[in-house]
Amino acid sequence: MSRIGNSSDLPRQGFVAVGVVLASILTAFDVRTANIGLADLRGAFGLSFDEGAWLSTFATAPQILLAPSVGWLIAVFGVRRVMTVPVALYSTVSILIPFQHSFETLAVLHALRAVVLGMFVGATLMIAFKNLDRRYWIFALAFYVLRIPFAQNLGLYTAGSYSQTIGWQWLYWQGALIAPMVGILFWCGAKTVVTDRELLSRADWGGMALFGVALTTLYFALDQGNRLDWFRSGIIVSLMIAASFLVLIFLWHEARVVHPWAHISVLFSRNVALGFAAIACFMTTSLGSSLLEPNFLVSVTRLRPEQVGDFSAPLAIALLLIATGTAVVLVRTIKQRATLILGFSCFLMSAWLGTELTNLWSLPEFRLVVVLQTFGEELVFLAAVATLFSNVNPARAVSLTAYVQVMRLICSETVATTMTTWIRQREQLHSNLIGLHVTGTTPGWSSMLASLGSGPSSSSASADALKRGLGVLASTVQREANVLAYIDGFWVTFAAAVAGLVIVSLMAPSPAHPLTTR
Template identity: 30%
Template structure:
């Protein structure tokens, strides 16, 4: 098959300017995927209540969507190579839109989980091709603009979700958590239709391509992902399910590596991993995804657990990350065309570290406005570092690295986010227990200060109590105060952990060497799109 084929069944190739529509399409697909995943998590309580699901069984609702995305990732790369990205993305968009429309109509949990899997399989085709599409379709001098928009969409999607979910619950219904994605799928389908080139099916690759290897990789990564997602709820290695998932996933990944080593032309070229800077860049992508997750998760959890805010009110704080992206992203693109990428990466991580350190001044009295400066610094740093890392990564790609690059970005995106979430959940939970124990040691029943505090609480609620209820309620309020302080301190520790990760990333940037021939013309061929 010709790499420059422009027609299919006599259909004319799109005009030269239409790849810009393709760039818009993959960017919209990226934000839709990120937003859907985050909205489902934030609105989980409302969805559980609507279908009558309990906490434990309802916990599988967001897992079903994200695990399906992980499953389809490697397979989408294979299918895109065979059937062309245009066909795969059009099919994925249609499946995603229909499943999202049907989800609120599900009569029970089993049907809802099945539709979540279908929706995840559809949307999981969007991300693997996004960054590689930008690098392939745009001239090199426009890479910073496309990648800045890509970074903006991911961060925007994560941080605007709280505002959307809160607005839907207060002014509409929970159904729009899913139905909004059907609305997005309609213009997205049109963008894919007009923005991606019509290319013939690669029947030769269909006969000789490594579908078996991609299936092994997809299965292995999916099983490990599910274990990470459900691990904290099921107490990790104390659960036979988690152990089984981890062992089976590790075996599948081992078989995948063994299988790839026997192929003359493996689908995933692992030689890219030993190329200069590549391992360091993958670690930096994971660090960036962790920091983006930390910005969103820590602030959201604190405002809900300590301040008792609703999702819409939480969204007011996160808008300090989301809305400035409309200014930050173009500024980052402009800067990246004039700065050495390694300096830009280090500057981004340093700004993020400063933002997290500023947030360690948190007290139990903080409200959403107190986070504004810290979140703004984090937003600027995370957009700069993510854009610069992928931009610098692009200069290390050879003519045959498109598939491998797409697989790396998809895996790092999903695993980085899930590893970040799992680590933060475990770390803050253990920190809260530790702080609660330390504070509790100073709250003795016979201590005059404790007795005085309970008496003050009892007096405050005395007019609302009967008999000895006032003293009991006073003791309950003291216990609540201890929990509040412990949770606040654990959030502080989470910010401190994130600042340490960002600082280590700055140190890691120092080992990066100049990319091979930064001034050379793009080595990645335009064939797939």
Template identity: 25%
Template sequence: MTGEISGDQSESRSAAGGRNPWLIAIVVSIATFMLVLDTSIANVALRNIAGSLAAGMDESTWVITTYLVANSVIIPVSGWLASVIGRKRYYMLCVATFTIASLLCGLAPNLEMLIFFRILQGLGGGGMAPSEQSILADTFPPEKRSQAFALYGVAVIVAPTVGPTLGGWLTDHFSWHWIFFINVPFGIMSLALVQWLLVEPDVIERERQERLKGGLRIDWVGFILVATALGCLEIFLDEGQRNDWFASGFITTFAVISAISFLLLIPWEFSHRDPIVDIRLLFSRQFGTSFLVMMAVGAVLFSTTQLMPQLQQTAFDYTATLSGLSMMPGGIAMLILMPISGFAAGLVQPKYLIVMGMSVVVVALWHMTSLTPDASFRFFAFARIFLMIGLPFLFIPISTAAYVGLAPQKTNQASALINVARNIGGSIGVSLSNTVIAQNAQLHQSNLVSHTAQSSSAYQQLLRQVTDHFVAQGSNMLEAKQQAVGWLGQLIARQASLLAYIDVFRYCAIATALFVPLALLLRSPKPDKRQPK
């Protein structure tokens, strides 16, 4: 099987050289798992980090925000950097930076140093996924890419499921420092295997030399514009709800800077000879459609991955570990379905698989609107499994379809942009979801309070029952009435919050359904006739 991908080895873009290409897919998935795990593992430990470093919760959220900003800044330019530095060299540099920064995060003596090391970690992590996907796209021919992305996708989607559970367990049984230390052995293993097994194809090295022949021309204006646009957008989305959106001058400033940077970026990159981001790809039917669909999928995956533990811990009093465990069956379902999806993508056109996957996600999200105050662990586990059934039939076909019709020299840029789509979609999904929850919870609470007037016989009857309960617990009548009123207030707040979460699931289902017809615009991959099957 080692020679089935190569054809003319001197012109092959495969990173496998004479080795089995599936070995390369496994190797790049190691660092992917480490990277994606880190995006979700830190969320559950924020309270512990804040307490340990004598910081407030609002301050500690910058541990997440700064990482995401650094990630957003480096991802779109990673394709250009890989072409200039060399794909293997750049990939190893990213893994090394991420690993060293993880160690330093665990050793950080204060919040300021932790935030600085998280920025370094984000810069290293941002370039890893685009490089890995570019390696897979070049190492496997079109008809085998779906299977390669299936193996890679196990790490991409299972890691966020494992992250909250592992993060909660490490924090509860050791300390928050270990959520960073755990990356170090993975990083060392990845570097050793990449150095040993991956090759830099001659044709890619030749393209790099030709690019540098006339001297290195850096699109500094393009870099500043894309870094400013995406960095400010990430701060706007991540901090907007906490700062009351456009009522805050801080948030408004970042929104305006981001919008202006985007408006200037498009004509600049279109007119530049060697753009740091190939904007033209977004205006092609195939890649542009893949970009939009990936944004929608990223929004659903990231928002539900964050909202489910948040809902369970606030409205159902789950611990971090228990809420993570409720998501574990979904990860197992993904593990089983990924190879099936990869096999199916070799037989069925990607657009039909995407339509099917999105339809399953729509039904799964709508099922979650049946959430009740007495929902069991089984309900949450099944809801997550139901949602996860659809996602393998989205990520793999989209990743496969994105490279259809692209020139081989465009794979680095395409990989970078498809990751930008997933991250932007995720940030938008999480931000909008939290905004809906905050605003709709207030609306529902006002509505529920309006039905608890003193003249309401149902309210008076419930108040008497609760008062009698507290009297039976040993309180005198006056204390029992006060406790009863407080208990009913908490009940209303919890019910209002639950209704707000249901609203989010309903809106996500409707939004996902609107994207279904878009998938039908995609073309199907054709076998690469230059390479034997």
């Protein structure tokens, strides 16, 4: 790629840079707020629990359908041709959804919206690399990474506050306002390109279709797995078998086609494979702030989503900017491996703090955990992605971008659903183990129940008091079982951080690259 040094290009590059930031944040923010606000959406649309769960899946799974191939589409047709229609479609669907009431219509519209949403993030890296001066690539990548902690922190607060203030409809309408801005910025900033006829003539349409459909099918299975109890469900088994079959056909196709679009050999480089493994560890250990902490505060402390997010909202922007700037400086100075070590060390400390969890923990006790997680997310993901792109042949960057999208969606969904299942099963185990020590043969059983049911100032042992006391005791056992389950979850993130450090120790030094040099 040629170096863009003309000062007249600066306004155009500025448009692209702002568009990349908005597109990245919009996608993560949209998904996060929709998931957090699902309970409010079920009530607003009049959906049952099962319908709400499927609606959530239709709103997320189709993101992976076109996301891996959008980089190739931009390389062939250019940003303007590829992104104009999706931006308009996304805004239109987002405006229409709140006025629908049929579940089937809602599912179709959410699926369309998800397909387009997946294109936004899938396009950002290619847009940045093809339209920005090389010295600005690292900043574009940093803001691409920034969307993760940004959505985790402020997405919680926003999703909860919409329903309490201006209305749940803004869970959709916020995107309808921002998407046209993204489209205008890309249109004004992207270079005019001629369709690459040679690349188009070698199009691997079959590979792109097989890959997208296989991953979408797999995502459906992963997203519904915990709710339907995984392989005890015929639906999950069927989806898993179908996804596995499609993946095998894709690999066979890529091995036989003359010009493969995303041949798996792109992953055979030592540092590339280890970089993807580091990202998998990152996605597991980052669950401490994205899943464990907010779920604990909701299920044990009984806070609403806007209360969970509120403690970090006032300082979130400053914290994110400091973490982002630190990550850029470290990648440019001490390089990727040392930055990865520092990032995983932050994760390690935050996970260790999480293992000290008690039922008395609330917002203040999680502050240091969130700070360490935020720095860990910025440092690790930025350094890991820089490692991937600095160790791959530039001619195969499009193939690498496809697999980055796989990690972003499939790997993140896998670790999240696995952790959710782990927490559910550990809560059941701890509840049973605690219950073994709280039985009718326990000394002082009746007086204890009467005290719990009547309060400390009453010695009544009436049947009603015993019944109320039994309810209080059951609630206490469940609370403590939940606490122990979340501690087990933090131990999993601790192990993932240790695994990440081991993986980094196996990496070789990365060659010089525009992402890591000044």
